[in-house]
Amino acid sequence: MRHLLSAADLDRSAAVALLDTAAGMAATQEREIKKLPTLRGRTVVNLFFEDSTRTRISFETAAKRLSADVINFSAKGSSVSKGESLKDTALTLQAMGADAVVVRHQASGAPHRLAHSGWVGSAVVNAGDGTHQHPTQALLDAFTLRRHLVGAGDAGLGRGLDGLHVAIVGDVLHSRVARSNVDLLHTLGARVTLVAPPTLLPVGVDAWTCATSYHLDEVLAQDAPDAIMMLRVQRERMGPGATGAVGGGTGFFPSALEYTREYGLDARRLAMLPDHAIVMHPGPMNRGLEISADAADSSRAVIVEQVTNGVAVRMAVLYTLLAGEREAL
Numbered sequence: 001m002r003h004l005l006s007a008a009d010l011d012r013s014a015a016v017a018l019l020d021t022a023a024g025m026a027a028t029q030e031r032e033i034k035k036l037p038t039l040r041g042r043t044v045v046n047l048f049f050e051d052s053t054r055t056r057i058s059f060e061t062a063a064k065r066l067s068a069d070v071i072n073f074s075a076k077g078s079s080v081s082k083g084e085s086l087k088d089t090a091l092t093l094q095a096m097g098a099d100a101v102v103v104r105h106q107a108s109g110a111p112h113r114l115a116h117s118g119w120v121g122s123a124v125v126n127a128g129d130g131t132h133q134h135p136t137q138a139l140l141d142a143f144t145l146r147r148h149l150v151g152a153g154d155a156g157l158g159r160g161l162d163g164l165h166v167a168i169v170g171d172v173l174h175s176r177v178a179r180s181n182v183d184l185l186h187t188l189g190a191r192v193t194l195v196a197p198p199t200l201l202p203v204g205v206d207a208w209t210c211a212t213s214y215h216l217d218e219v220l221a222q223d224a225p226d227a228i229m230m231l232r233v234q235r236e237r238m239g240p241g242a243t244g245a246v247g248g249g250t251g252f253f254p255s256a257l258e259y260t261r262e263y264g265l266d267a268r269r270l271a272m273l274p275d276h277a278i279v280m281h282p283g284p285m286n287r288g289l290e291i292s293a294d295a296a297d298s299s300r301a302v303i304v305e306q307v308t309n310g311v312a313v314r315m316a317v318l319y320t321l322l323a324g325e326r327e328a329l
């Protein structure tokens with residue numbers, strides 16, 4: 001593996017190998033082995049053009065636990081605000097000797113440009129590009145699903161997510177998390193149903209490897225998902241009036257009130273889930289819009305654990321890219 005740009009680039013064996021490596025990393029953390037020497041002398045650059053809490057801190061923590069040096073770059077306060085291009089920013093980082101560049105960018109495709117332009121010679125990891133992909137989020141979600149629903153620790157090793165049903169609910173249109181999860185969950189053998197209002201489903205969704213529904217109550221009552229993954233309503237990606245009042249516009253379905261009534265996860269819908277089902281959310285959450293406090297804080301919610309698992313998964317990705325065999329995907 002040379003770069004990690006898209007969940008769609010991972011075949012089943014590569015995805016399972018990353019999850020297994022992450023399980024090994026998690027085991028070291030659980031044994032309170034704080035640091036592994038694996039990436040001593042290597043440099044990881046976190047190149048963030050878009051805001052992040054979880055992903056940036058998680059990559060920084062992962063790199064440091066593997067003993068790498070970390071440089072954090074945020075577009076805010078950098079020469080990007082003076083108009084410096086992605087190319088010149090990349091060339092500057094290359095001159096400083098980065099071994100891996102973890103990039104988040106508002107433009108879909110920016111990490112691909114970085115990886116294939118020749119501007120940097122390092123491994124490139126996509127930490128979220130526009131509405132396109134967020135592959136490490138999909139990996140940490142798969143890791144969490146496997147731990148809870150397939151087998152924790154050694155019991156899960158070598159296994160995918162065969163036969164599981166995952167409902168992904170909400171603002172699919174703007175969600176790189178949904179796209180990445182549809183790709184990876186399908187690769188790992190799970191069945192996915194996207195549940196959203198028609199205005200928040202993208203054109204062409206019929207060609208995705210999943211089912212779609214406009215009716216959350218129907219899916220919960222008739223199709224017993226093993227996990228429900230609530231998506232954040234991404235108001236910042238909705239132009240005024242473009243997609244619906246939920247994004248700040250007027251006169252379109254759904255209003256925030258309608259959205260919560262039709263698609264929000266609350267105590268009533270929580271009670272419709274099978275006993276073993278888990279509640280997921282990539283964060284940050286809009287409490288009271290796509291998820292109620294009851295649901296977010298319930299014993300079925302694994303939202304905080306997703307964050308913990310993100311560190312082990314990102315350790316596995318950095319380890320595989322920088323210490324494992326590097327070959328073209």
Ligand code: CP
Pocket residue numbers: 051052053054055056128137282283284
């Ligand atoms: N899930 C996720 O990408 O969160 P951040 O935007 O906080 O990184």
